[in-house]
Amino acid sequence: MSVSRKFAFLSLFASLLALSICTHTLAAEQLLADLSVADRALGADASAFHALQEGRVDDAALQLRATLATNPNDAFAHQLFCRVFYAQDMADDAIRQCELAVSSANSGDLGSDNNLWLGRAYGMKARHAGPLAGFSLARKVEACFSRAVQLNPASVAAINDLGEYYVEAPFIVGGGSDRARTLAAGVMSRFPGAAHLLLARINLADNNLATAEAEFKLSIAADRTANSWVDLAQFYQKQSRPDDALAAIKSAIAADRAHSSALVDAAAILTKVNRAPDLAERCLRDYIASRFKSDDAPAFKVHLQLARLLLARKDLLNANREIAAAAEIAAAAEIAAAYTRNARSAQGL
DSSP states (O other): OOHHHHHHHHHHHHHHHHHHHHHHSOHHHHHHHHHHHHHHGGGHHHHHHHHHHHTTTTHHHHHHHHHHHHHTTOOHHHHHHHHHHHHHOHHHHHHHHHHHHHHHSSHHHHHHHHHHHHHHHHHHHHTTTTHHHHHHHHHHHHHEEEEEEHOOOTTHHHHHHHHHHHHHHHGGGGGOOHHHHHHHHHHTTTHHHHHHHHHHHHHHHHHOHHHHHHHHHHHHHHOHHHHHHHHHHHHEEETTOHHHHHHHHHHHHHHTTTTTTTTHHHHHHHHHTTTHHHHHHHHHHHHHHOOOOOOOOOHHHHHHHHHHHHHHTHHHHHHHHHHHHHHHOTTTTTHHHHHHHHHHHHHOO
16 A cells, blocks of 8 residues: 555544544444554554554554564654654654654655654754754754645644744744734635634734634634633633633533543643642543543653642552553653652652
8 A cells, every 4th residue: 555545544543533522423433443444554553553642652662663674664654653752752763763754755645744743853852952953953843844734735733833833933943923824814714723723822922812812712613622622721821810721621621522632731721720630630531541542642641640640639549550550651651750759759748
């Protein structure tokens, strides 16, 4: 099977999940049957892909090494390996694998996604780089995100990342509100939710808070997804409006029948606004138990997030269980677990 067709089935996986979250009309049995078709299309990469989605990064890495030993030009395998390292905050290794992915496939939908993940990996490294290195990396981030949108104008993920870059980056490295507004105008007819989200970010950066809030709500009206409600909740959190944030989180939970990674962001916001800790715990446990986990929220990190929440409530027994669960599926979790143990000691637990 061709690389482009393989990636088309991967896109089907994402589309079906999004549809189930948005409309609630797909029967679970039909959804899983359709995903089995996608699995067959992914072929040798299917097992590693699902290990990554489940947060089993060590298992995914083991399988990908075996795949690449026999097929070193498997672009999707390199992309998955990039994401394995990205999930563990290992920027240099992620960049190396995503550069190999791009060199093997730099056209079509697969090329778009390869560039998107390469841009994210460059961005991860840029956040910890000095001024000179950061400048060079920022330029690479912009180039990758632009290329991702160019190759697949229907990639909402690429549109979102490029738009966020335009809003946050200075003009000297390709940022600027004018570019962000141009992008928003260009995608408004096809992707109004993404366009309104970008306009919300632009107005927030310009401190036009009332307009930003209105744009977040227009994004919700267009998409009706849990993530759009979480975006509004985060806005309320940053504006010190905890009760409004809690209300938005409850709407996000109601919209998220699949128990997606939106629940993890929701739990983080609840913790930051110091509201409904029991609800935050339920969000994390529902995500961990879900069949629709993704590397947007690696499971080992969610176990550790839950451990920190439990430690704050002085539930040492269950916190230790979550730390152990994290360490079982990712060796990198040992580092985070050590940090959590230090936090526990600091609280006198």
